[in-house]
Amino acid sequence: MTRNELLALPASVDLVTAGRAFGVGRTTAYTLARSGEFPCAVIRAGKAYRVITADLLRVLQITPENSEAAGGPAPAASSERTTEPA
Template structure:
């Protein structure tokens, strides 16, 4: 994903999108989320997983509002 795409993410994003940004495959992402080992905090909402985009950006070393 490009920096622009990452900065355009909503407040939370789905696990697959977060995994793609981190270079993690879908199956591995779900395994890591289930075991609490996903590299970014994951919210479990019913049967869905959501990732807070600010945490994802922080893990990738991207500061919101900083251009370049």
């Protein structure tokens, strides 16, 4: 998943989506969740597993502030103005 996709996630996601963020498949995600070894906190809601997106982003060290940093610093706006000769 890209940073933009991760930042666009809702407040909580299903275990498969969280697993995709970590690069693991469905079976591995469920195995890790059942054993308590999933990389971030997992909430059991009945038979479903949910992951709080804020915790997922924290573990992946993704914040809105650093989301643009992956491509390097953004170019500074130029303060120079060009004028045409009169």
